[in-house]
Amino acid sequence: MKIIKIDLQDRSYNVYLGNIDSNLNEIHHNKVLIVTNPRVSALHISSLLSKFHSKQVFICTLKDGEIYKNMQSVEEILNNAFIHKLDRKSLIIGFGGGVIGDMAGFAAGIYQRGIDFINIPTTLLSQVDASIGGKTGINTPFGKNLIGLFYQPKAVYIDVNFLSTLNKREFISGLSEIVKVAVCFDRNFFEWLENADLLNNKDNLTYAIQRSIEIKADVISKDEREDSVRAGLNYGHTFGHIIELLGNYSTYLHGEAISMGIIKANKLALELNRITKKESSRIENLLLSFGLPISYEVNNKDEFYNNFYLDKKSQNDKLRFIIPNGIGKMEILENPSKELLLSIL
Ligand SMILES: NC(=O)c1ccc[n+]([C@@H]2O[C@H](COP(=O)([O-])OP(=O)(O)OC[C@H]3O[C@@H](n4cnc5c(N)ncnc54)[C@H](O)[C@@H]3O)[C@@H](O)[C@H]2O)c1
Ligand SMILES: [Zn+2]
Structure with a gap:
């Protein structure tokens, strides 16, 4: 134990x-x-x-x-x-x-x-x-x-x-939160995940759960009420929440929306040179290998954009995005320009 x-x-x-x-x-x-x-x-x-x-x-x-x-x-x-x-x-x-x-x-x-x-x-x-x-x-x-x-x-x-x-879809959906903490906080864990088998190997799965909890434990003990580093746990979520909303909370499970949201956040990070193309593909491949969806086509960019302001993670009309800074570190990005956001959508 x-x-x-x-x-x-x-x-x-x-x-x-x-x-x-x-x-x-x-x-x-x-x-x-x-x-x-x-x-x-x-x-x-x-x-x-x-x-x-x-x-x-x-x-x-x-x-x-x-x-x-x-x-x-x-x-x-x-x-x-x-x-x-x-x-x-x-x-x-x-x-x-x-x-x-x-x-x-x-x-x-x-x-x-x-x-x-x-x-x-x-x-x-x-x-x-x-x-x-x-x-x-x-x-x-x-x-x-x-x-x-x-x-x-x-x-x-x-x-x-x-x-x-648990049904398979529910299970897979949960894996995106594991990827989230690895990308934002622990490069070694990310690399371990790239070679692990969470779908069939119970020891691997148990370790992945353990490590995810350890990371979250560390983050929370530094920032219980989400004034700073705990915001890193929202990687993929600013986009993901809107994807969930636009699908009336029935098209996608939470983790599926987060997986697609992670890809959007990575586009932002790529544009700002916080990650390389190679790093972005590695994250994408990991999500794919778990069977998570990665592409989400935005039908109406203006509608999607306006929804950013309804997300409660955006404080006082300030837009906040969590983006990776390399694999294993994250950064809080405040108020990126509308042009940049529309271009990555
Ligand atoms: N408090 C937090 O920090 C935090 C963080 C992330 C998500 N959430 C919340 O968590 C909720 C989503 O949680 P979820 O994904 O666990 O969804 P859920 O609680 O709806 O469970 C998903 C489905 O799985 C079923 N289920 C549960 N355990 C099962 C098992 N062992 N075997 C078979 N079926 C089982 C449930 O009955 C349900 O139908 C959202 O409301 C979200 O807001 C909270
Ligand atoms: Zn989540």
């Missing part, structure tokens, strides 16, 4: 990477409310429940899907917590992908001004990204993730075995 520490002073916690059988050691609460959805529950809840002994465990099963990542679902979690009389010594567990984790964390953060939260992510994307770092929240008709809290969990348990039931 591997333990990765997220170092945030009094909010520090451990990420346990390994077989979940052996390690529910941090759960010492009087009552536990597990938040999940029907799909994850059907596949995995019985194995999870067998790890709890003589505790009062309750289950809140929410509808499955990003469209249910809203206030109503959070209210359902809170109502469950009231019905079962959870108190300040109780625990909420998120058991599912990023949608469940973000909502369970948010509910834990506001229930009685905050009770303990533990995350057990079951998708690749949530194991390498969403479960780490304390961002919680929901969507609103005004946009994605616009309401929420920074609320760190007490622990995160990552068990790669859950991923075996």
Whole structure:
């Protein structure tokens, strides 16, 4: 079992990477409310429940899907917590992908001004990204993730075995977040990925998850609230969020949009001589080798451009893009010219 520490002073916690059988050691609460959805529950809840002994465990099963990542679902979690009389010594567990984790964390953060939260992510994307770092929240008709809290969990348990039931498209989608951290923060890891087999080799996959978490842990402990270096985790996302939006959040999965967004960000970096053509092709080839989509044709450049200003990562009308500076380093690019942006679109 591997333990990765997220170092945030009094909010520090451990990420346990390994077989979940052996390690529910941090759960010492009087009552536990597990938040999940029907799909994850059907596949995995019985194995999870067998790890709890003589505790009062309750289950809140929410509808499955990003469209249910809203206030109503959070209210359902809170109502469950009231019905079962959870108190300040109780625990909420998120058991599912990023949608469940973000909502369970948010509910834990506001229930009685905050009770303990533990995350057990079951998708690749949530194991390498969403479960780490304390961002919680929901969507609103005004946009994605616009309401929420920074609320760190007490622990995160990552068990790669859950991923075996994930459909292939979901799995592949999660790989783009691994590429993202490698390009922005760790050249050696990038080179290792070029020769690894994450689709068939479980040891390779486990190491890739571990390294991605270690990188994110390091970034977060330097910049919990995204004032500086944490912005690097948005590489490919300024473009990707618009690709998701223009596809009505149904054409592409998040990671697919990010993969195409990475290619657009690289074009920006190429134009500004921050990466070479060769480096850009290496990144492209890695994404391709995972089976991720890389080309996205912008139909209406002006519409795409105007959407940059609606992205919440753009502060006070300032446009911000994360671009690689060589492989293994990133740079925050503020306000590139409209001409440049239209030319790379
Ligand atoms: N908090 C953060 O820092 C952060 C970071 C990135 C993404 N996110 C959020 O994460 C969400 C996306 O997460 P996601 O990609 O995990 O999507 P998801 O939670 O919707 O899960 C994808 C699908 O996989 C199913 N599933 C989950 N585990 C499974 C398993 N083991 N076997 C079979 N099916 C399983 C789910 O039921 C769902 O249908 C978005 O809402 C995004 O905003 C948050
Ligand atoms: Zn992402």
